[in-house]
Amino acid sequence: MSLVVVGSVAFDSVATPFGERERMLGGSATHFSLAASFFTQVRVVGIVGEDFGEEEVAVLTRRGIDTEDLERVAGGSTFFWRGRYDFDLNAAQTLDTQLNVFAGFQPKLSEGSRTASALFLGNIQPGLQSAVRSEYEGGGLVGLDSMNLWIDTQRGALIDAIRTVDAVLLNDAEVRSLTEEPNTVRAARKLRELGPRFVVVKRGEYGAALFGEEGFFGMPGYPLETVVDPTGAGDSFAGGFFGYLEGHGDGDLSQAVLRRAMAVGSVMASFNVEGFGTERVQALTDADIRQRFDDFKSMMSVESLQLASALRSDL
Amino acid sequence: MSLVVVGSVAFDSVATPFGERERMLGGSATHFSLAASFFTQVRVVGIVGEDFGEEEVAVLTRRGIDTEDLERVAGGSTFFWRGRYDFDLNAAQTLDTQLNVFAGFQPKLSEGSRTASALFLGNIQPGLQSAVRSEYEGGGLVGLDSMNLWIDTQRGALIDAIRTVDAVLLNDAEVRSLTEEPNTVRAARKLRELGPRFVVVKRGEYGAALFGEEGFFGMPGYPLETVVDPTGAGDSFAGGFFGYLEGHGDGDLSQAVLRRAMAVGSVMASFNVEGFGTERVQALTDADIRQRFDDFKSMMSVESLQLASALRSDL
Numbered sequence A, B: 001m002s003l004v005v006v007g008s009v010a011f012d013s014v015a016t017p018f019g020e021r022e023r024m025l026g027g028s029a030t031h032f033s034l035a036a037s038f039f040t041q042v043r044v045v046g047i048v049g050e051d052f053g054e055e056e057v058a059v060l061t062r063r064g065i066d067t068e069d070l071e072r073v074a075g076g077s078t079f080f081w082r083g084r085y086d087f088d089l090n091a092a093q094t095l096d097t098q099l100n101v102f103a104g105f106q107p108k109l110s111e112g113s114r115t116a117s118a119l120f121l122g123n124i125q126p127g128l129q130s131a132v133r134s135e136y137e138g139g140g141l142v143g144l145d146s147m148n149l150w151i152d153t154q155r156g157a158l159i160d161a162i163r164t165v166d167a168v169l170l171n172d173a174e175v176r177s178l179t180e181e182p183n184t185v186r187a188a189r190k191l192r193e194l195g196p197r198f199v200v201v202k203r204g205e206y207g208a209a210l211f212g213e214e215g216f217f218g219m220p221g222y223p224l225e226t227v228v229d230p231t232g233a234g235d236s237f238a239g240g241f242f243g244y245l246e247g248h249g250d251g252d253l254s255q256a257v258l259r260r261a262m263a264v265g266s267v268m269a270s271f272n273v274e275g276f277g278t279e280r281v282q283a284l285t286d287a288d289i290r291q292r293f294d295d296f297k298s299m300m301s302v303e304s305l306q307l308a309s310a311l312r313s314d315l
Helices: A028-036 A054-061 A100-104 A126-135 A148-153 A155-162 A172-179 A184-193 A233-248 A255-272 A286-300 B028-036 B054-061 B100-104 B126-135 B148-153 B155-162 B172-179 B184-193 B233-248 B255-272 B286-300
Strands: A003-006 A010-016 A019-026 A042-049 A070-073 A079-085 A092-098 A118-121 A141-144 A167-171 A198-202 A208-212 A215-219 B003-006 B010-016 B019-026 B042-049 B070-073 B079-085 B092-098 B118-121 B141-144 B167-171 B198-202 B208-212 B215-219
Touching: A003 A028, A003 A126, A003 A233, A019 A028, A028 A042, A028 A054, A028 A233, A028 A255, A042 A100, A079 A100, A118 A126, A118 A233, A126 A155, A141 A233, A148 A155, A148 A172, A155 A172, A167 A172, A167 A233, A172 A184, A172 A198, A184 A198, A184 A208, A198 A233, A198 A255, A208 A255, A215 A255, A215 B286, A233 A255, A255 A286, A286 B215, B003 B028, B003 B126, B003 B233, B019 B028, B028 B042, B028 B054, B028 B233, B028 B255, B042 B100, B079 B100, B118 B126, B118 B233, B126 B155, B141 B233, B148 B155, B148 B172, B155 B172, B167 B172, B167 B233, B172 B184, B172 B198, B184 B198, B184 B208, B198 B233, B198 B255, B208 B255, B215 B255, B233 B255, B255 B286
Parallel strands: A003 A042, A003 A118, A010 A079, A042 A070, A118 A141, A141 A167, A167 A198, B003 B042, B003 B118, B010 B079, B042 B070, B118 B141, B141 B167, B167 B198
Antiparallel strands: A010 A019, A079 A092, A198 A208, A208 A215, B010 B019, B079 B092, B198 B208, B208 B215
């Protein structure tokens, strides 16, 4: 049982209304791995430079994440992103992007990764996603994330990659933009017609929705009074979601299992945004996760929902 | 048992990507009343002109809505709004607003309305909302809706009105703007600190959230492939929500009852947007409502949600 994720491993400098941090450990594969690590054995495929130190590696290994496929380029620098969030914390403003070693990233899967029991294609160039997909021989669930950059510049390649996966996780705007369909329900159907068995639409603070073979499931976001740093929330959602599915779904993609995975993803995303970078997720305990999962469930429970004799005609 | 609503009664001309209609029956009180009429006895307080015909009145009376307090101004013209929605159907673009008789609206409550068992202050000038509130002697639940126009131009008066009600129903942007607080959780708390026992934040296609004494409840929107005309969706939500509460809450504002009311509101809003103006709601049957309520419940059910032994430490 293991879940392999390919994506970016980065240093992020972030300013939000709550403060700022320089060169924190970040990147899609990092946030994904940490979130998933609470539920299953994770292997991370990525590339870093010589500036990526023992301390950064230890953040991953302390959570039992296998870094065998984390390539380190001697003399190179790690992918660097600088961004800021304004008062509403919704959209990041990118101030600087230095791809560095990430520009030449050619993911290499070790035997252990090629035969892992699930694969998540994090947000990298679609051509690389397809290449990794081809190398994967594990026969397990394959998921994919992407971003507007690839939708705008490499749409065809992205659609080709989507054709080869079981699950697509994208945010609302990405789903609409990729399908050129403003209605999310229809947009998700279009994506499923390409091949994926289900589509998860991430809606930030509004929650997430699942469109699959057994229909629709919608979920609010976990309500937070203080969002410190939204960076990586989507990746943490994906990590929790996929980590749960791989670790505990046993190949079962029924609604019950998928709904549980959605709630887990949401819980992990909610922790992610409560601290800068990975700091909150690093410090998480199983008890924290259990507690929030139960709270979250009670916040959306509709068990007692019966229309009963509410209509006037019933009176 | 009766619910009185004060608000606009209007003619709307609307163009959407799905077509256009001229001078349909519309207005906040109209949409609210029709939605609520499936759950309780409704009385509408509003003003119309001589152009408001028997056919328009009949749309209300056919649903058992009491129009005793619908003032008709001889020689006057009914409030008229013309708007259009673009491809994404999210925001209405106002092309024309003619207040007509609505400009001089001084709501007058008959004995029956003054003593009704609940009051909803639809979206009118905050000073008028307060005036109506003062006149109301029924001692029942009082709710309020508003809009950005009043938040921007009559904030103080609106806050005064909010201090006198039990429930506030606003959309996401309105709640943030009114409280100058971008975080919805804190914004809702600020509103509750003014007096209301609970706040409902309407989130359009993303659903709705309830912030009350017993905490948070979040709900997705009912997923629709085709949204024909969003005009009145928020009013239909409010009508379903308040209609259910008044008709069946028996003064019980427990989470179970409020959650049911939220689901009813969402169901009524989803019907509203499936047709132009009031046409879909006019044609609704109780069976339609029951069916969608049950479908909706199943789309958000998390009864089977147990984290169980999902964490790695459990293994």
